[in-house]
Amino acid sequence: MSASVHDVIILGSGPAGLTAAIYAARAALEPVVLEGEPSSTGDQPGGQLMLTTEVENYPGFPEGIMGPELMMNFKAQAERFGAKTETVKASKVDFGERPFKIWVSGSDPDGDPTYQAKTVIVSTGAEAIMLGLPRETELTGHGVSTCATCDGFFFRDHDIAVIGGGDSAIEEATFLTKFASSVTIIHRRDELRASKIMQDRAFANPKIRFLWDTEVRELKGEQSLEGLVVENNKTGERSDLAVTGMFVAIGHRPNTDLFKGQLAMKDNGYLITEHPSSRTNVEGVFACGDVQDDTYRQAITAAGSGCTAAIDAERFLEEHDQS
Amino acid sequence: MSENVTVLTEATFDATVSGSAEPVVVDFWAEWCGPCKMVAPILDEIAVEQAGKVKIAKLNVDENPSIARRYGVMSIPTMLVFEGGEVTKSIVGAKPKAALMAELGL
Numbered sequence: 001m002s003a004s005v006h007d008v009i010i011l012g013s014g015p016a017g018l019t020a021a022i023y024a025a026r027a028a029l030e031p032v033v034l035e036g037e038p039s040s041t042g043d044q045p046g047g048q049l050m051l052t053t054e055v056e057n058y059p060g061f062p063e064g065i066m067g068p069e070l071m072m073n074f075k076a077q078a079e080r081f082g083a084k085t086e087t088v089k090a091s092k093v094d095f096g097e098r099p100f101k102i103w104v105s106g107s108d109p110d111g112d113p114t115y116q117a118k119t120v121i122v123s124t125g126a127e128a129i130m131l132g133l134p135r136e137t138e139l140t141g142h143g144v145s146t147c148a149t150c151d152g153f154f155f156r157d158h159d160i161a162v163i164g165g166g167d168s169a170i171e172e173a174t175f176l177t178k179f180a181s182s183v184t185i186i187h188r189r190d191e192l193r194a195s196k197i198m199q200d201r202a203f204a205n206p207k208i209r210f211l212w213d214t215e216v217r218e219l220k221g222e223q224s225l226e227g228l229v230v231e232n233n234k235t236g237e238r239s240d241l242a243v244t245g246m247f248v249a250i251g252h253r254p255n256t257d258l259f260k261g262q263l264a265m266k267d268n269g270y271l272i273t274e275h276p277s278s279r280t281n282v283e284g285v286f287a288c289g290d291v292q293d294d295t296y297r298q299a300i301t302a303a304g305s306g307c308t309a310a311i312d313a314e315r316f317l318e319e320h321d322q323s
Numbered sequence: 324m325s326e327n328v329t330v331l332t333e334a335t336f337d338a339t340v341s342g343s344a345e346p347v348v349v350d351f352w353a354e355w356c357g358p359c360k361m362v363a364p365i366l367d368e369i370a371v372e373q374a375g376k377v378k379i380a381k382l383n384v385d386e387n388p389s390i391a392r393r394y395g396v397m398s399i400p401t402m403l404v405f406e407g408g409e410v411t412k413s414i415v416g417a418k419p420k421a422a423l424m425a426e427l428g429l
Contacts, residue, residue: 039419040415046357050361051358066355067357068356105419106421142395147398149355150358151399153384224395
């Protein structure tokens with residue numbers, strides 16, 4: 001067995017996980033953050049904000065701050081107080097008894113666990129859902145993008161589409177007008193879910209147009225994206241839309257596959273916590289951030305719940321850790 | 324950044340990718356790209372550990388857009404592998420070290 005049992009292991013390194021790390025480190029719990037592994041989806045070190053542009057609603061930054069920079073700051077702050085971060089991803093957990101056991105990718109799942117911990121804070125977040133259309137994967141990086149911040153630059157003077165009607169769709173569309181000659185927002189309903197300020201900004205932007213009640217049916221193009229076949233979901237009428245770029249922002253799913261059968265979750269996969277605490281159904285396992293929030297899903301609410309989880313873990317250790 | 328990583332520009336690109344005895348992995352990146360920042364330290368490690376087997380190079384797409392355009396790079400990070408000046412592999416998106424090593428056949 002691995003020699004040491006940690007007080008707190010934190011799974012994930014978005015605003016929730018790193019806020020938990022700041023609080024746990026300041027409480028001298030020497031937290032270890034398994035920050036995840038690089039990817040170009042939201043499931044990666046730093047979380048979804050690594051893929052976003054300007055964050056304008058995180059308090060303390062009156063002029064706004066870039067998502068990746070904000071997350072670098074979170075990490076630096078956690079490390080300043082002694083939190084350790086490891087660039088690995090949990091691949092298996094055993095929450096059946098304490099100490100809890102965690103294996104990471106690349107380790108033998110039948111061998112000894114990589115980590116053992118008295119408490120675990122789950123903050124594995126959520127990742128963006130793609131459309132699930134044929135050829136979407138092949139065309140990713142060739143017109144289909146999961147990261148507007150990263151790839152907007154390549155669409156200077158192109159006509160492009162953004163799929164979705166929430167805040168992230170509208171924010172991406174607005175950002176992409178800096179480069180693209182036109183941005184068509186394709187939304188399956190006839191009104192936006194995005195906040196009022198984002199909507200007003202989009203409606204006022206001459207480069208943005210809307211296709212309401214519309215869904216994407218096909219992606220066209222061999223080497224790279226050349227167009228979309230879209231369908232009006234009220235009339236059933238199909239038409240072609242010539243675009244060379246497509247950015248998808250239709251929602252998220254929680255990263256909870258790892259915890260199936262061990263942690264209680266809703267039908268939609270989000271973890272259940274005993275509000276207002278961060279307690280899950282397993283004593284000593286706490287959850288915070290988007291992994292347990294299918295309502296608010298903001299950086300600031302994630303950070304707030306990360307603080308809650310660290311304090312819950314600290315109190316749990318005071319009550320149970322007499323050794 | 325490790326000194327084993329070569330920084331390419333429009334002026335040095337062609338000579339470097341065609342003149343190298345080893346395969347050259349070119350990381351197309353930019354300052355504003357979060358996932359690029361995650362991949363950079365991994366490529367640094369590979370550059371040191373695999374020195375002599377593979378050459379790791381970086382190209383800033385913001386400063387050198389014509390090279391990115393020539394190879395149809397539309398997303399970053401993209402890592403192109405050059406052998407004898409020809410692209411033999413294209414890896415799009417940030418990936419964990421083990422997955423990158425496997426894709427590079429290392």
